[in-house]
Amino acid sequence: MEFNYADLFEGVADAIGDRVALVCGDRRLTYADLDAEANRLAHHLEGVGVERGQHVAIQLYNGIEYAVAILAALKIRAVPINVNYRYVESELLYLYRDSDSVALLYDAEFDERVAATVPQVPSIRNLISVNGPSTVPGAVPYEEAIAAQPATRGFPARSGDDTYIIYTGGTTGMPKGVMWGMEDMLFAFWNPSFPRPGKPQDVVDQAVNAGPITMMPVAPLMHGAAQMATFITWWMGGTIVYVRKFDAAEVWRTIEREKVNSLTITGDAMAIPMVEELERPGASYDVSSLIAYVSTGAILSGSVSDRLARALPNVMILDRFGSTESGSTAQAVAGSTPEKGLRFAPDVEDVTVLDDALKVVQPGSGVMGQVARSGWIARGYYNDPEKTARTFPEVDGKRWLLTGDLATVEEDGSIAVYGRGSQAINTGGEKVFPEEIEAVLKGHPGVYDAVVTGIPDERWGSRVAAVIQPQGEPPSPDDLDAHCRKELSGYKVPRTYAFVTEMKRSPAGKADYRWAKQIAEEA
Template identity: 75%
Template sequence: MEFNHADLFEGIADAIGERVALVCAGPDGDGPRLTYAELDAHANRLAHHLEAAGVRAGQHVAVQLYNCLEYAAAILAALKIRAVPINVNYRYVESELRYLYRDSDAAALLYDVEFEERVAAAAPAAPRLRHLIAVGGPPGIPGAVAYDEALRGRPATRGFPPRSADDTYIIYTGGTTGMPKGVMWGMKDLLLAFYNPTLPRPERPEDVVEQARSGGPLVMMPVAPLMHGAAQMATFIGWFMGATIVYLRRFDPDAVWRTIERQRVNSLTVTGDAMARPMADALARGSYDTSSLLVFVSTGAILTGAVRDRLGELLPGVAIMDRFGSTESGSTAEAVAGSAPEKGLRFAADVDDVAVLDERLEPVKPGSGVIGQVARTGHIARGYYKDPEKTARTFPVVNGRRWLLTGDIATVEEDGSITVFGRGSQVINTGGEKVFPEEVEAVLKGHPKVFDAVVTGVPDERWGSRVAAVVQPYGDAAPTPEELDAHCRANLSGYKVPRTYAFVAEVKRSPAGKADYRWARRIAEEAGRRT
């Protein structure tokens, strides 16, 4: 057995095969379920089909699906034959799909028939994409195979070649500030970078299996879509604890609470306010049994203080947690008590190989007030697929150690905690002052008439850039710019207050809740020209 996710899942399936591994809930909170043994056999059938279709070790298998058991089986099947799963954003239009199919060098694609028109238009532009599997109905694309047909007659047994801890896993980033890039991981580094920090680090692969065997009857629900790396990693974290993983096909706040009630979910993972706020609204207006819930975790995006406080009121006794990390770094830190974007984000690192490096790439001294960027060494990604230049910039070697520069601007406090100001790529320079959008967004979302907000910089003749906000009101009770201005001035320095407001019916975010800053900048610039 190796530190390889396929090896580990098979070992766990052999140890606790009768335990439920996966539930795919419908709108009523219930749905089909597979035990570990059944999911392993299902993935074996798909893996044998991929082999028969000519997919070989090192080749890429793209997955363009909503959350479903076929998605989980596709990841496992690819890993079983040492192929590489590739996550595809199901909201992508034809031009974005053409880019991703080509950039990822996908050899095979599993797609939902709902997306068939876009797939049919984009797939011919990808010369290496030669095998299509349709999920959810008969295919309309010539040469594509129906999922059920792909599995029919395939053996449920294994019989695959040996794997390695160095096999590759790729997660494509969301691409909110540019076209997405594939983040490459080695399997052992991926395992340890995203391992549950409350558990002892495994010294042998068998330790992971034993942890799952001895784990209690835990039920975990990653709410984010599986096309987001956080949900994939949350799935493996749960399996490595011997837990039952619960999926919902698509995000619906009321369906989430019905599923928690029906499946007796203990641990819930969401992605920031974009999911947490509508879930809080649904919980407040509905009547759901949440007595099983112990932990509510946000990862990939930080909860604002207002949303965190409201969740605390609605879920008394439930631990509300923020996790800090990235696709390239893994899960690295947890928010300390009182941390919130409005007040300052402070995190305590889970591991010793997290630091803040200054402009000379030297560690920032605690309490010095020096600003640098969060960095990690040790178990980090290998780099970006087919992008050596970006890899060299992001993963420099300093004094013989390879580091990841996350781009998150931060300093180190006296007690060793890390205060994060925001993402450097989004910082707004207005008249020489730096404004971090995350802080202003959090203040805006604290206004009772604001449902969501994205803050960006737009060109300004005098200041270089000025702060602008794209705001989604709560229902029909839209705030006026004057109301928002007064609210912001009561909580922010004057230079951080937005000078331009654009009101929209819905803020554009990825299915994982990530803001689309390119879109926001365009909307804000158009609003500025009208005023």
């Protein structure tokens, strides 16, 4: 057994095969059941010619089949590729081609888009349709693909150096495939509350000896955080629970039914509708099983966190810091919010801040740099050596990841994070970070959601602009201006407001800053 995700899952399945591994809707699979179904799909992929190192695209909603597809690809040393199910044809065409995928599992609901794009991608030779019939020529129904295949293994030996790729949706550009070696990824995303394993068997032993736990990633599995939450749960010998599509009421019903202990979301975009459902008159859910409510991958504003704390008084509300390239690296300091200033305490030793000369920033110096991590980090970006070289520089023989998050180091060693440098707005020589302003705007009772961006300004170079999804009747710009001036310096206050009926975000809740900029410029 190696530090390889397929090896480790098989080891856990052999040790605790009768425990429930996965629940989605009415379906419940034990570890043994899940292993057997993944073996069948893996044999099908082998049989149609998918080879070691080739890429298998997965364009599905959350469900049993998504987890099976990931495991099946890994079992034959192929690479699963996550596909954003909201992509239109041009975006799908880019991702299919950029990823060099040779096979595609897709939900029948996406039949029309797949039919329009796959013929333009000669590398995709094998199609498997899930959840219904497909009109795409050559597509094999999922049930048919696995029906005649053996449930046993018989796969080649694997390595901890095998590749895992997670496409991360860009907020300012096209998505990029983050490449990991599996051993590095295992340690980078390891649950910091458990001791790190010294050998692969330690992972299996931990799963055997851990107490029963049920965890639920609310984000879609096409988001890396949900995939990693799934594996973390299995390394704890627990049960992972999915909902097919995000719906706040269905999430709370599932938590009540399945007695979920730990919940993972991605920022305000999921937290707001969830807390609104708890606050809705007449709403009643038994959430007594819930211990932790964890946000990762997107900003959780202080006003929303406070509402969650009031609605869930016996639940820990936690904000994690990390990225697809870095893994999970830090925990928000108690009382830290985007409105007051975000501060994170690293829970791994190799996280720091590097200045413009790529030197370590000294605590309390006030020097601003980029959050950086060494050690267990991604290999780089698939098909993009230039971006890899810029993002993963080598300094004095040590390889670093530059996350793009601008920060300073406080005297106590905590990291004060201001925001993404790529999204910072330079207005009249002052640097403004959208996340801070977005959090303040969302504290206004008339604002449901907000995205802040910079637009051209003849005098200041750029001006701060806010796209607002109102809560009921839109507040006036004067009202929003007065609200912001209570919390922000004048140069940070938006000069332009655009009101929309629905905010455009990724399925994981991340802001679409390209779209917001266009809307703001039109306003």
